Amino acid sequence: MAAVAAVRHVEAERSGLACGVLAGEAEVWLAPSRAFMLRDPPPIPAVPLSQQHKQRKDAALETLAFAMPAWRPLLRLPVRVALLDPPTGAISASSRAWPQHVLLSEDAFADDRELCEQLLHEMCHQWWYLIEEIWALNGPAATSSAVLPSGTAGRSPSEVLGAAHVATALMRWYRVTEPTSARISTLAAYADGCLDRVDTPNLTPAGRQLAHRLQEAR
Template sequence: MTDEQSVQIEDAIAAAVAVEPSWAPYFELPVIFVQLPSDSRAISASAPHWPQHVMLAPAAFATLDELREQVVHEFCHQWLYLLEEVCPMEVADGSRDLTLPSGTTERSVREVIGAAHVGLALAVLYRDDDQPAQAEQLRDYAHGCLQVLEEQAADLLTEHAAEITQRMRRLRL
């Protein structure tokens, strides 16, 4: 990242914490930001096998709000990846291809849990940012992800994953 992009990332984190101050400690996780190629179709990305690295495309820097959303999104993934190092989310040899409420196919249990987690975090961000329609859409998406898990993969959740999904279900946004 350029120095300017690094400052923009810091500003996006500060903007997220201004909306939800309780998130401040989560952004203390040391993360290395790198650029996605300019021809990438993704706006941001991260991967469980490349921990504490977040990739951002030039489009992520279009506005502070866009960057804030992408940074929150990717930090959600980073924390879930860390949890998965200690507490796997899917029973061994229990793979199943699931479809997200968005229509995205061939997702694993952990990817559906991750989508729910991101959806709920962004729902908080937009609710507290006084964008109730966006918050409601994201909350509904997250609950749709949890419904996919409940209806199609409950038998694949580890004890820890079941606890995490139950906690997400109980959130009142």
């Protein structure tokens, strides 16, 4: 987080957006609104969560942290969660263009288990995006030509790794909370499929290190 704050502060200074923020105050760039300001992204298709949705979101994050205590600091990442609007068919969404912003559809609130899974899924993406702010993961010759096991096409090597990261984290969570769930084997197969098709030669050294770490976690 300190490295991300430092990188963002330098970026803000270069872009003339530092707005009087001193280097010793770089942590302000960890706020979702400040991070968003640095990207100049398109509008987010979302509306604020209702109070009931906020309470359920907070309870789900606490459920995740209780089940996986080592993840508690990671789940405390400052993230603005909003309701996906208008609906797109996706159950949840996030983007590097919207740092530290997570969008959930109404379907994500179908039950507590689904909400926990979607929040964990998107928090994994958020941490992956932060890693990519510090280190490039795609090499200069990388292309967005990979197809995920789900059939989603047009993915770069780092995006394939990111999908494996999500599946691996979800698999670990289910092993603790529902050790007999069929979801575990489905997620394991998905993670394996991602790692088997990632374009490793076109990853940077940092990308290859992450790929190796995910291979170890299979």
